[in-house]
Amino acid sequence: MPITYETVCSALVTILVLILYVAMGARVGRMRGKHNVAAPATAGHPEFERAFRVHMNTLEQLIIFLPLLWLATFFYRGIAWLPAVLGLLFLFGRLIFMQRYMADPKTRGPGILLGVVSYVGLLILTIIGIVQDWTVFSA
C-alpha cells in the first residue's frame, strides 16, 4: 500500500474513533463496579444498561463505518481529505449519541442520523471512485 495523504488522514480518524470506543468500553467496566453488576450479567441497573448499549451500538456501527471509510479512501480520487472529514462527522455523531443516550435514550436520534449521513457520503465516494476506475479499465 502506498502511504498517501489520504491513508494518513483516514488512519488518524480510525485511531480517534477507536479511542472513543475504548473509552465507552471502560465506562461499561466502571458501571459494573458502581452498580454491582458482576460479569457475565449485562443488565441490572439502568445507568449500566445505557453505558452497555452505547458501547454495543457503537460496535454495531463500526463494522459499517470502518469498511466504508477505507473503501472510500482507496477508491475515491478527488478531494483527498473528504473521506476523513466524513469520518470526523461519524466521530462527532458518536460523541453526541453517547452524551444524549446516557442522559435520556429517547434523545439518541441526532447522533445516529449524523452516522447515517457519514455512511451515505462514504458510500457515494466509493461508488464514484469505482465508476472512475471502471471508466479507466474500459478505455
Add this chain to the structure above:
Amino acid sequence: MPITYETVCSALVTILVLILYVAMGARVGRMRGKHNVAAPATAGHPEFERAFRVHMNTLEQLIIFLPLLWLATFFYRGIAWLPAVLGLLFLFGRLIFMQRYMADPKTRGPGILLGVVSYVGLLILTIIGIVQDWTVFSA
C-alpha cells in the same frame, strides 16, 4: 493499493452485505416501536428479540467474513472473481438466515452453514495465495 478487477468485485460484495446488515438494524428499530421495547432494553417481545439476534448474529459473522474476504482478495492469484463469488454465497446465506430466523429460530441452520462454506473457501484461497507468494519469496 492498485485498483484491480478483484478489488472492485470484493468492494461491491462488501457494500451489498453492509446494506443487508443496515436493513437488519433498521428492522430492530421498527420492532422497538411496534412492540414498545424502549432502549436500552434488548428483550421484551419474541419478534423484537428475533430481529435483534438476526442483526447481532450477523455482526458476529461480519468480523470473520470481511477480513477473510479481503485477505483472499489480496493474496489469492487465480480466478479473479472467486473471492467475490464466495462473498455472494455469504450474502445469500445471511438472507436465508434472516428469513428463517424471523419465522422460526430452530430453522436457522442452513443460513449459518452457507456462511461457514464461504469462510472455509475464503480461508483456503488465502492460504493458497500465501503459499504461492512464499514460493516466489524463496525462489
Add this chain to the structure above:
Amino acid sequence: MPITYETVCSALVTILVLILYVAMGARVGRMRGKHNVAAPATAGHPEFERAFRVHMNTLEQLIIFLPLLWLATFFYRGIAWLPAVLGLLFLFGRLIFMQRYMADPKTRGPGILLGVVSYVGLLILTIIGIVQDWTVFSA
C-alpha cells in the same frame, strides 16, 4: 497491495485469532444445546452466559485489534515481525481470558490486560510509522 513478509505474518495472525473466535462461537452453540437455552434467548444458565460473554467480549475487542494490527503492518517500517508478535500477544491474552472467564469471571483481568498491551503497542507502531512517512512527505 504488495505481498511482503509483514503482510504474510499479519495475515497468519489474523487467521489464528479468527479461528479462536470461531471456536468461542461454536462453544456458545454447544452450550445452547447442553443447557436448553433456545435462540433467541441469550441468558438462562450461568455456563451458557459465560460462554456467550467470552465470545461477545472478543468481538468487542476484535474491532479494535484488527484495524490496529493492519494499520501498524502498513505504516510501521522497522522490525518487520513486530506487529505480528504484538498480535500473538493479543491471541495469548484471549486464550487466557477464555479459560479464566469460563472458570470464574472475576479472574478475567490478566487476559484483558494483555490485549490492552497489544493495542497500545500497535498504536505506538502506527504513530511511529505515520511520523516516519510524514517526515518523508515534508522532505
